[in-house]
Amino acid sequence: MTKILYFGRLSDVTGTAEERLDLPDHVETAGALRSWLDLRFEAKGALLEPSVRIAVDSEIIFDDEPLTQANEIAFMPPVGGG
Amino acid sequence: MTKILYFGRLSDVTGTAEERLDLPDHVETAGALRSWLDLRFEAKGALLEPSVRIAVDSEIIFDDEPLTQANEIAFMPPVGGG
Amino acid sequence: MLRISPAPLDSAALLKTFEQDVGNAGGIVSFSGRVRSAAQAGKVTGLHLQAYSPMTETGIEAAMSEARQRWPLTHSLVAHRIGDMVPGDTIVFVATASKHRRAAFEAADFLMDYLKTEAVFWKKETTPSGDLWIEPRSEDYSDAARWSAE
Amino acid sequence: MLRISPAPLDSAALLKTFEQDVGNAGGIVSFSGRVRSAAQAGKVTGLHLQAYSPMTETGIEAAMSEARQRWPLTHSLVAHRIGDMVPGDTIVFVATASKHRRAAFEAADFLMDYLKTEAVFWKKETTPSGDLWIEPRSEDYSDAARWSAE
Numbered sequence: 001m002t003k004i005l006y007f008g009r010l011s012d013v014t015g016t017a018e019e020r021l022d023l024p025d026h027v028e029t030a031g032a033l034r035s036w037l038d039l040r041f042e043a044k045g046a047l048l049e050p051s052v053r054i055a056v057d058s059e060i061i062f063d064d065e066p067l068t069q070a071n072e073i074a075f076m077p078p079v080g081g082g
Numbered sequence: 083m084t085k086i087l088y089f090g091r092l093s094d095v096t097g098t099a100e101e102r103l104d105l106p107d108h109v110e111t112a113g114a115l116r117s118w119l120d121l122r123f124e125a126k127g128a129l130l131e132p133s134v135r136i137a138v139d140s141e142i143i144f145d146d147e148p149l150t151q152a153n154e155i156a157f158m159p160p161v162g163g164g
Numbered sequence: 165m166l167r168i169s170p171a172p173l174d175s176a177a178l179l180k181t182f183e184q185d186v187g188n189a190g191g192i193v194s195f196s197g198r199v200r201s202a203a204q205a206g207k208v209t210g211l212h213l214q215a216y217s218p219m220t221e222t223g224i225e226a227a228m229s230e231a232r233q234r235w236p237l238t239h240s241l242v243a244h245r246i247g248d249m250v251p252g253d254t255i256v257f258v259a260t261a262s263k264h265r266r267a268a269f270e271a272a273d274f275l276m277d278y279l280k281t282e283a284v285f286w287k288k289e290t291t292p293s294g295d296l297w298i299e300p301r302s303e304d305y306s307d308a309a310r311w312s313a314e
Numbered sequence: 315m316l317r318i319s320p321a322p323l324d325s326a327a328l329l330k331t332f333e334q335d336v337g338n339a340g341g342i343v344s345f346s347g348r349v350r351s352a353a354q355a356g357k358v359t360g361l362h363l364q365a366y367s368p369m370t371e372t373g374i375e376a377a378m379s380e381a382r383q384r385w386p387l388t389h390s391l392v393a394h395r396i397g398d399m400v401p402g403d404t405i406v407f408v409a410t411a412s413k414h415r416r417a418a419f420e421a422a423d424f425l426m427d428y429l430k431t432e433a434v435f436w437k438k439e440t441t442p443s444g445d446l447w448i449e450p451r452s453e454d455y456s457d458a459a460r461w462s463a464e
Contacts, residue, residue: 007214008286009297058219074216079284080300089364090436091447140369156366161434162450176330179344183325188351188402192325193422195415196333196342252338265345265426266457272343273419280415307416 002067004037005074013046023067030054031063033073052077084149086119087156095128105149112136113145115155134159165240166224168215170247173254182241182259189238191265193272195258201251210290211249220284227278231260234274235267242275246285277308315390316374318365320397323404332391332409339388341415343422345408351401360440361399370434377428381410384424385417392425396435427458 001020011017014037027036034054038047046052053060055074056067067073083102093099096119109118116136120129128134135142137156138149149155175196183192199211228240239261249255258275262268279285280300287298325346333342349361378390389411399405408425412418429435430450437448 005216007216008288008299012297055216055219058222074219076216076284077286077297078299079286080279080281080298087366089366090438090449094447137366137369140372156369158366158434159436159447160449161436162429162431162448162454175333175342176326179329179346180326183346188348190348190350192344192346192348194329194342194344194346195419196329196344197415198333198338198340198342200340200413201338263350265347265430266423269345269419269423269426273416276415276419 002070003072007074008077010046010075010077013043014041029064029066030061033067047075084152085154087154089156090159092128092157092159095125096123111146111148112143115149129157166221166228167243168220168246170245173243173245173257175254175257178243178257179259186239186261189261190263191268192259192261193268195272195276196254197256199249199251199253199255206291208251208289208291212288213246213255214286215246216284223282223284227275231271231274235262235271236264237262237267237271240271274311277311281308316371316378317393318370318396320395323393323395323407325404325407328393328407329409336389336411339411340413341418342409342411343418345422345426346404347406349399349401349403349405356441358401358439358441362438363396364436365396366434373432373434377425381421381424385412385421386414387412387417387421390421424461427461430454431458
Protein backbone atom coordinates (compact mmCIF):
# COMPACT_ATOMS: atom_id res chain seq x y z
CA MET A 1 0.00 0.00 0.00
CA THR A 2 1.18 3.50 -0.80
CA LYS A 3 0.08 6.54 1.17
CA ILE A 4 -1.07 9.37 -1.09
CA LEU A 5 -1.43 12.93 0.22
CA TYR A 6 -3.35 15.74 -1.47
CA PHE A 7 -2.38 19.17 -0.16
CA GLY A 8 -4.07 22.54 -0.32
CA ARG A 9 -6.88 22.92 -2.84
CA LEU A 10 -6.29 19.44 -4.19
CA SER A 11 -8.01 17.87 -1.18
CA ASP A 12 -11.17 19.72 -2.28
CA VAL A 13 -10.82 18.14 -5.73
CA THR A 14 -10.20 14.62 -4.47
CA GLY A 15 -12.46 14.86 -1.44
CA THR A 16 -9.73 13.50 0.80
CA ALA A 17 -6.41 14.74 2.17
CA GLU A 18 -4.95 11.27 2.52
CA GLU A 19 -5.57 7.76 1.29
CA ARG A 20 -3.82 4.41 1.05
CA LEU A 21 -3.80 2.67 -2.32
CA ASP A 22 -2.34 -0.27 -4.16
CA LEU A 23 -0.92 1.27 -7.31
CA PRO A 24 -1.61 -0.70 -10.48
CA ASP A 25 1.44 -2.14 -12.22
CA HIS A 26 1.23 0.26 -15.15
CA VAL A 27 1.59 3.28 -12.81
CA GLU A 28 5.38 3.32 -12.76
CA THR A 29 6.22 7.04 -12.99
CA ALA A 30 5.01 10.27 -11.39
CA GLY A 31 3.41 11.23 -14.69
CA ALA A 32 1.50 7.96 -14.94
CA LEU A 33 0.27 8.39 -11.38
CA ARG A 34 -1.02 11.90 -12.19
CA SER A 35 -2.97 10.60 -15.20
CA TRP A 36 -4.39 7.60 -13.38
CA LEU A 37 -5.55 9.57 -10.33
CA ASP A 38 -6.84 12.51 -12.37
CA LEU A 39 -9.14 10.12 -14.23
CA ARG A 40 -10.11 8.24 -11.07
CA PHE A 41 -11.18 11.46 -9.31
CA GLU A 42 -12.60 13.02 -12.48
CA ALA A 43 -10.33 15.93 -11.50
CA LYS A 44 -10.45 17.49 -14.99
CA GLY A 45 -6.69 18.03 -15.11
CA ALA A 46 -6.25 19.46 -11.60
CA LEU A 47 -3.66 16.75 -10.83
CA LEU A 48 -1.94 17.25 -14.20
CA GLU A 49 -1.08 20.94 -13.80
CA PRO A 50 2.68 21.55 -14.02
CA SER A 51 2.42 23.86 -10.98
CA VAL A 52 1.37 20.82 -8.95
CA ARG A 53 4.56 19.07 -7.91
CA ILE A 54 4.93 15.48 -6.80
CA ALA A 55 7.06 14.43 -3.85
CA VAL A 56 8.01 10.84 -3.20
CA ASP A 57 9.09 10.24 0.37
CA SER A 58 9.73 13.99 0.76
CA GLU A 59 11.73 14.43 -2.45
CA ILE A 60 10.30 16.34 -5.41
CA ILE A 61 10.51 14.21 -8.57
CA PHE A 62 9.89 14.86 -12.26
CA ASP A 63 7.07 13.23 -14.19
CA ASP A 64 9.36 10.79 -15.98
CA GLU A 65 10.94 9.52 -12.78
CA PRO A 66 9.95 6.16 -11.29
CA LEU A 67 7.89 5.67 -8.14
CA THR A 68 9.95 2.65 -7.10
CA GLN A 69 9.44 1.68 -3.47
CA ALA A 70 7.49 4.84 -2.69
CA ASN A 71 5.97 4.76 0.79
CA GLU A 72 4.40 8.19 0.66
CA ILE A 73 3.53 10.29 -2.37
CA ALA A 74 2.38 13.89 -2.04
CA PHE A 75 0.57 16.08 -4.58
CA MET A 76 1.71 19.62 -3.83
CA PRO A 77 0.01 22.64 -5.40
CA PRO A 78 1.86 26.01 -5.30
CA VAL A 79 3.01 26.73 -1.77
CA GLY A 80 3.33 29.85 0.32
CA GLY A 81 3.01 30.72 3.98
CA GLY A 82 3.64 33.87 6.04
CA MET B 83 23.81 87.91 26.12
CA THR B 84 23.78 85.06 23.66
CA LYS B 85 23.82 81.42 24.70
CA ILE B 86 26.45 79.42 22.81
CA LEU B 87 26.37 75.59 22.75
CA TYR B 88 29.26 73.33 21.74
CA PHE B 89 28.13 69.80 20.92
CA GLY B 90 29.96 66.51 20.64
CA ARG B 91 33.75 66.69 20.42
CA LEU B 92 33.67 70.50 20.29
CA SER B 93 33.00 70.69 24.03
CA ASP B 94 36.40 68.98 24.52
CA VAL B 95 37.99 71.67 22.37
CA THR B 96 36.31 74.60 24.12
CA GLY B 97 36.32 73.07 27.59
CA THR B 98 32.64 73.88 27.98
CA ALA B 99 29.34 72.65 26.54
CA GLU B 100 27.55 75.92 27.09
CA GLU B 101 28.36 79.57 27.79
CA ARG B 102 26.73 83.00 27.69
CA LEU B 103 28.52 85.77 25.82
CA ASP B 104 28.14 89.32 24.65
CA LEU B 105 29.09 89.14 20.99
CA PRO B 106 31.33 91.99 19.78
CA ASP B 107 29.81 94.29 17.19
CA HIS B 108 32.04 93.05 14.38
CA VAL B 109 30.70 89.47 14.82
CA GLU B 110 27.68 89.85 12.55
CA THR B 111 27.62 86.55 10.64
CA ALA B 112 28.00 82.86 11.42
CA GLY B 113 31.36 82.90 9.67
CA ALA B 114 32.62 85.83 11.76
CA LEU B 115 31.49 84.03 14.92
CA ARG B 116 33.42 80.90 13.94
CA SER B 117 36.63 82.91 13.38
CA TRP B 118 36.27 84.92 16.57
CA LEU B 119 35.59 81.87 18.79
CA ASP B 120 38.20 79.69 17.11
CA LEU B 121 40.85 82.30 17.98
CA ARG B 122 39.47 82.85 21.47
CA PHE B 123 39.62 79.09 22.28
CA GLU B 124 42.87 78.57 20.36
CA ALA B 125 40.84 75.83 18.67
CA LYS B 126 43.24 75.57 15.71
CA GLY B 127 40.42 75.53 13.16
CA ALA B 128 38.11 73.05 14.94
CA LEU B 129 35.28 75.60 14.85
CA LEU B 130 36.01 76.49 11.21
CA GLU B 131 35.55 73.02 9.73
CA PRO B 132 32.80 72.99 7.07
CA SER B 133 31.44 69.75 8.61
CA VAL B 134 30.67 71.76 11.77
CA ARG B 135 27.31 73.40 11.17
CA ILE B 136 25.91 76.39 13.00
CA ALA B 137 22.31 76.61 14.18
CA VAL B 138 20.73 79.85 15.29
CA ASP B 139 17.66 79.30 17.42
CA SER B 140 17.39 75.75 16.02
CA GLU B 141 17.81 76.69 12.37
CA ILE B 142 20.95 75.76 10.44
CA ILE B 143 22.45 78.84 8.78
CA PHE B 144 25.23 79.45 6.27
CA ASP B 145 28.43 81.30 7.15
CA ASP B 146 27.43 84.46 5.31
CA GLU B 147 24.07 84.73 7.06
CA PRO B 148 23.57 87.24 9.90
CA LEU B 149 23.22 86.35 13.58
CA THR B 150 20.58 89.05 14.12
CA GLN B 151 18.63 88.63 17.36
CA ALA B 152 20.09 85.20 18.04
CA ASN B 153 19.19 83.90 21.47
CA GLU B 154 20.93 80.55 21.17
CA ILE B 155 23.71 79.55 18.80
CA ALA B 156 24.86 75.94 18.49
CA PHE B 157 28.08 74.56 17.02
CA MET B 158 27.17 71.14 15.66
CA PRO B 159 29.82 68.66 14.51
CA PRO B 160 28.74 65.71 12.31
CA VAL B 161 25.76 63.96 13.88
CA GLY B 162 24.63 60.36 14.11
CA GLY B 163 22.70 58.21 16.58
CA GLY B 164 21.41 54.66 16.68
CA MET C 165 16.30 28.30 15.28
CA LEU C 166 13.12 27.02 13.64
CA ARG C 167 9.84 26.41 15.35
CA ILE C 168 6.65 25.26 13.59
CA SER C 169 3.68 24.77 15.83
CA PRO C 170 -0.08 25.26 16.11
CA ALA C 171 0.47 27.14 19.39
CA PRO C 172 -0.17 30.91 19.32
CA LEU C 173 2.86 33.10 18.59
CA ASP C 174 3.69 35.97 20.93
CA SER C 175 6.02 38.32 18.99
CA ALA C 176 7.05 40.30 22.05
CA ALA C 177 7.95 37.17 24.02
CA LEU C 178 9.82 35.75 21.02
CA LEU C 179 11.77 39.00 20.57
CA LYS C 180 12.62 39.03 24.27
CA THR C 181 14.01 35.48 24.19
CA PHE C 182 15.83 36.16 20.93
CA GLU C 183 17.52 39.26 22.34
CA GLN C 184 18.64 37.29 25.38
CA ASP C 185 20.16 34.60 23.15
CA VAL C 186 21.84 37.17 20.95
CA GLY C 187 23.71 39.01 23.66
CA ASN C 188 25.46 42.16 22.48
CA ALA C 189 25.24 41.78 18.69
CA GLY C 190 24.64 45.24 17.27
CA GLY C 191 21.33 45.04 15.42
CA ILE C 192 18.22 42.91 15.55
CA VAL C 193 15.50 42.99 12.90
CA SER C 194 12.17 41.29 13.41
CA PHE C 195 9.15 40.75 11.21
CA SER C 196 5.72 39.78 12.52
CA GLY C 197 3.04 38.80 10.06
CA ARG C 198 -0.53 38.68 11.22
CA VAL C 199 -3.70 37.23 9.83
CA ARG C 200 -5.59 40.00 8.06
CA SER C 201 -9.32 40.45 8.32
CA ALA C 202 -9.58 41.50 4.69
CA ALA C 203 -7.99 39.75 1.73
CA GLN C 204 -8.43 39.03 -1.96
CA ALA C 205 -11.79 37.39 -1.37
CA GLY C 206 -13.19 40.08 0.94
CA LYS C 207 -13.78 39.64 4.64
CA VAL C 208 -11.80 36.84 6.25
CA THR C 209 -12.97 35.24 9.46
CA GLY C 210 -10.42 32.48 9.76
CA LEU C 211 -7.28 31.02 8.28
CA HIS C 212 -6.00 27.47 8.14
CA LEU C 213 -2.35 26.75 7.40
CA GLN C 214 -1.16 23.30 6.43
CA ALA C 215 2.47 22.10 6.54
CA TYR C 216 4.08 18.89 5.32
CA SER C 217 6.73 17.53 7.67
CA PRO C 218 9.63 17.14 7.19
CA MET C 219 9.61 18.95 3.80
CA THR C 220 8.46 22.20 5.39
CA GLU C 221 11.22 22.12 8.02
CA THR C 222 13.91 20.99 5.59
CA GLY C 223 13.09 23.80 3.17
CA ILE C 224 13.05 26.53 5.80
CA GLU C 225 16.27 25.25 7.34
CA ALA C 226 17.92 25.37 3.91
CA ALA C 227 16.77 28.98 3.47
CA MET C 228 18.09 29.88 6.94
CA SER C 229 21.38 28.25 6.06
CA GLU C 230 21.55 30.20 2.81
CA ALA C 231 20.85 33.41 4.73
CA ARG C 232 23.73 32.65 7.10
CA GLN C 233 26.02 32.11 4.10
CA ARG C 234 24.98 35.32 2.38
CA TRP C 235 25.00 37.63 5.40
CA PRO C 236 27.15 37.74 8.54
CA LEU C 237 24.36 36.81 10.97
CA THR C 238 25.04 35.86 14.54
CA HIS C 239 21.53 34.44 15.09
CA SER C 240 18.30 33.83 13.20
CA LEU C 241 14.87 32.63 14.18
CA VAL C 242 11.81 31.53 12.22
CA ALA C 243 8.66 30.76 14.17
CA HIS C 244 5.68 29.76 12.03
CA ARG C 245 2.23 28.94 13.19
CA ILE C 246 0.16 26.24 11.51
CA GLY C 247 -3.42 25.04 11.91
CA ASP C 248 -6.39 27.29 12.58
CA MET C 249 -6.09 31.02 13.23
CA VAL C 250 -8.30 34.09 13.36
CA PRO C 251 -7.60 37.65 12.14
CA GLY C 252 -5.02 39.42 14.29
CA ASP C 253 -3.21 36.21 15.19
CA THR C 254 0.49 36.21 14.47
CA ILE C 255 1.18 33.68 11.73
CA VAL C 256 4.94 34.17 11.38
CA PHE C 257 7.75 35.75 13.35
CA VAL C 258 11.24 36.10 11.88
CA ALA C 259 14.23 37.63 13.65
CA THR C 260 17.83 38.14 12.56
CA ALA C 261 20.83 39.51 14.41
CA SER C 262 24.06 40.88 13.01
CA LYS C 263 26.76 43.37 13.83
CA HIS C 264 25.77 45.05 10.55
CA ARG C 265 22.25 46.38 10.42
CA ARG C 266 22.06 46.13 6.63
CA ALA C 267 22.75 42.39 6.91
CA ALA C 268 20.04 41.94 9.54
CA PHE C 269 17.49 43.80 7.39
CA GLU C 270 18.32 41.98 4.18
CA ALA C 271 18.38 38.54 5.77
CA ALA C 272 14.99 39.02 7.44
CA ASP C 273 13.55 40.30 4.16
CA PHE C 274 15.04 37.33 2.30
CA LEU C 275 13.63 34.82 4.79
CA MET C 276 10.17 36.38 4.54
CA ASP C 277 10.28 36.20 0.74
CA TYR C 278 11.19 32.53 1.04
CA LEU C 279 8.36 31.89 3.50
CA LYS C 280 5.81 33.66 1.31
CA THR C 281 6.64 31.96 -1.95
CA GLU C 282 8.66 28.80 -1.46
CA ALA C 283 8.06 27.46 2.03
CA VAL C 284 5.93 24.32 2.01
CA PHE C 285 2.66 25.69 3.41
CA TRP C 286 -0.86 25.80 2.06
CA LYS C 287 -3.22 28.49 3.22
CA LYS C 288 -7.00 28.42 3.32
CA GLU C 289 -9.11 31.46 4.16
CA THR C 290 -12.56 31.21 5.64
CA THR C 291 -14.92 33.88 4.33
CA PRO C 292 -18.67 34.43 4.66
CA SER C 293 -19.06 32.93 1.17
CA GLY C 294 -17.02 29.82 1.94
CA ASP C 295 -13.46 28.57 2.22
CA LEU C 296 -10.79 29.48 -0.32
CA TRP C 297 -7.29 28.12 -0.80
CA ILE C 298 -4.86 30.99 -1.40
CA GLU C 299 -1.76 30.66 -3.57
CA PRO C 300 1.04 33.28 -3.74
CA ARG C 301 0.37 36.59 -5.49
CA SER C 302 2.55 37.65 -8.40
CA GLU C 303 3.88 40.41 -6.09
CA ASP C 304 5.25 37.72 -3.78
CA TYR C 305 7.06 36.02 -6.64
CA SER C 306 8.63 39.25 -7.88
CA ASP C 307 9.79 40.01 -4.32
CA ALA C 308 11.44 36.62 -4.08
CA ALA C 309 13.04 36.91 -7.51
CA ARG C 310 15.07 39.90 -6.32
CA TRP C 311 17.44 37.58 -4.47
CA SER C 312 18.38 35.41 -7.42
CA ALA C 313 18.77 38.35 -9.81
CA GLU C 314 21.81 39.59 -7.88
CA MET D 315 5.22 58.13 17.45
CA LEU D 316 8.55 59.51 18.65
CA ARG D 317 10.03 59.08 22.08
CA ILE D 318 13.45 60.37 23.13
CA SER D 319 14.37 59.68 26.72
CA PRO D 320 17.21 58.67 29.02
CA ALA D 321 15.02 55.84 30.37
CA PRO D 322 16.04 52.28 29.39
CA LEU D 323 14.36 50.87 26.26
CA ASP D 324 12.66 47.47 26.43
CA SER D 325 12.28 46.26 22.82
CA ALA D 326 9.86 43.47 23.70
CA ALA D 327 7.58 45.81 25.65
CA LEU D 328 7.74 48.40 22.86
CA LEU D 329 6.88 45.78 20.23
CA LYS D 330 3.98 44.56 22.33
CA THR D 331 2.50 48.06 22.68
CA PHE D 332 3.14 48.80 19.01
CA GLU D 333 1.33 45.64 17.92
CA GLN D 334 -1.64 46.54 20.10
CA ASP D 335 -1.81 50.01 18.54
CA VAL D 336 -1.48 48.60 15.04
CA GLY D 337 -4.37 46.18 15.19
CA ASN D 338 -4.65 43.89 12.19
CA ALA D 339 -2.21 45.54 9.76
CA GLY D 340 -0.46 42.74 7.91
CA GLY D 341 3.22 43.16 8.64
CA ILE D 342 5.34 44.71 11.37
CA VAL D 343 9.09 45.23 11.09
CA SER D 344 11.19 46.21 14.06
CA PHE D 345 14.83 47.11 14.52
CA SER D 346 16.61 47.13 17.86
CA GLY D 347 20.09 48.58 18.07
CA ARG D 348 22.20 47.86 21.10
CA VAL D 349 25.35 49.32 22.53
CA ARG D 350 28.26 47.12 21.47
CA SER D 351 31.09 46.18 23.76
CA ALA D 352 33.64 46.45 20.96
CA ALA D 353 33.93 49.31 18.48
CA GLN D 354 36.42 51.23 16.34
CA ALA D 355 38.51 52.14 19.38
CA GLY D 356 38.55 48.66 20.94
CA LYS D 357 36.72 47.69 24.10
CA VAL D 358 33.85 49.97 25.03
CA THR D 359 32.63 50.18 28.60
CA GLY D 360 30.09 52.96 28.23
CA LEU D 361 28.33 55.20 25.77
CA HIS D 362 26.96 58.70 26.13
CA LEU D 363 24.45 60.08 23.66
CA GLN D 364 23.68 63.77 23.45
CA ALA D 365 20.61 65.29 21.74
CA TYR D 366 19.68 68.91 21.02
CA SER D 367 16.02 69.66 21.56
CA PRO D 368 13.98 70.55 19.60
CA MET D 369 16.24 70.03 16.56
CA THR D 370 16.59 66.32 17.27
CA GLU D 371 12.84 65.80 17.49
CA THR D 372 12.05 68.03 14.51
CA GLY D 373 14.51 66.16 12.31
CA ILE D 374 13.29 62.70 13.25
CA GLU D 375 9.67 63.75 12.85
CA ALA D 376 10.45 65.04 9.36
CA ALA D 377 12.08 61.69 8.49
CA MET D 378 9.05 59.81 9.83
CA SER D 379 6.78 62.04 7.78
CA GLU D 380 8.88 61.38 4.67
CA ALA D 381 8.66 57.64 5.36
CA ARG D 382 4.86 57.87 5.55
CA GLN D 383 4.81 59.70 2.22
CA ARG D 384 7.08 57.19 0.50
CA TRP D 385 5.52 54.00 1.86
CA PRO D 386 1.94 53.07 2.77
CA LEU D 387 2.54 52.74 6.50
CA THR D 388 -0.27 52.45 8.99
CA HIS D 389 1.97 53.14 12.00
CA SER D 390 5.57 53.97 12.81
CA LEU D 391 7.53 54.32 16.02
CA VAL D 392 10.97 55.66 16.84
CA ALA D 393 12.19 55.31 20.43
CA HIS D 394 15.70 56.61 21.04
CA ARG D 395 17.63 56.55 24.24
CA ILE D 396 19.93 59.40 25.23
CA GLY D 397 22.34 59.95 28.12
CA ASP D 398 24.57 57.27 29.61
CA MET D 399 24.41 53.61 28.58
CA VAL D 400 26.43 50.43 28.95
CA PRO D 401 27.08 47.64 26.40
CA GLY D 402 23.98 45.55 25.76
CA ASP D 403 21.59 48.44 26.43
CA THR D 404 19.11 49.14 23.66
CA ILE D 405 19.91 52.53 22.18
CA VAL D 406 17.22 52.65 19.48
CA PHE D 407 14.01 50.84 18.63
CA VAL D 408 12.20 51.45 15.35
CA ALA D 409 8.97 49.78 14.28
CA THR D 410 6.87 50.14 11.13
CA ALA D 411 3.56 48.58 10.16
CA SER D 412 2.03 48.19 6.73
CA LYS D 413 -0.28 45.94 4.80
CA HIS D 414 2.71 45.40 2.48
CA ARG D 415 5.72 43.78 4.07
CA ARG D 416 8.14 45.31 1.55
CA ALA D 417 6.95 48.78 2.64
CA ALA D 418 7.43 47.95 6.32
CA PHE D 419 10.98 46.65 5.67
CA GLU D 420 12.04 49.56 3.51
CA ALA D 421 10.61 52.22 5.81
CA ALA D 422 12.32 50.76 8.90
CA ASP D 423 15.59 50.54 6.98
CA PHE D 424 15.19 54.15 5.78
CA LEU D 425 14.47 55.42 9.29
CA MET D 426 17.53 53.63 10.67
CA ASP D 427 19.72 55.15 7.96
CA TYR D 428 18.38 58.58 8.88
CA LEU D 429 19.01 57.97 12.59
CA LYS D 430 22.57 56.79 11.97
CA THR D 431 23.70 59.62 9.73
CA GLU D 432 21.41 62.62 9.95
CA ALA D 433 19.61 62.57 13.27
CA VAL D 434 20.89 65.23 15.64
CA PHE D 435 22.80 63.08 18.14
CA TRP D 436 26.41 63.01 19.27
CA LYS D 437 27.89 59.83 20.58
CA LYS D 438 30.80 59.38 22.97
CA GLU D 439 32.32 56.03 23.78
CA THR D 440 34.12 55.33 27.02
CA THR D 441 37.09 53.01 26.58
CA PRO D 442 39.92 51.93 28.90
CA SER D 443 42.15 54.49 27.18
CA GLY D 444 39.69 57.37 27.54
CA ASP D 445 36.57 58.87 26.03
CA LEU D 446 36.11 59.22 22.30
CA TRP D 447 33.47 61.08 20.31
CA ILE D 448 32.27 58.92 17.40
CA GLU D 449 31.09 60.35 14.10
CA PRO D 450 29.31 58.31 11.38
CA ARG D 451 31.32 55.79 9.38
CA SER D 452 31.51 56.11 5.60
CA GLU D 453 29.41 52.89 5.47
CA ASP D 454 26.62 54.75 7.25
CA TYR D 455 26.71 57.56 4.70
CA SER D 456 26.63 55.19 1.73
CA ASP D 457 23.67 53.34 3.29
CA ALA D 458 21.79 56.61 3.68
CA ALA D 459 22.66 57.76 0.15
CA ARG D 460 20.72 54.81 -1.29
CA TRP D 461 17.45 56.59 -0.59
CA SER D 462 18.22 59.79 -2.47
CA ALA D 463 19.79 57.96 -5.42
CA GLU D 464 16.42 56.49 -6.38
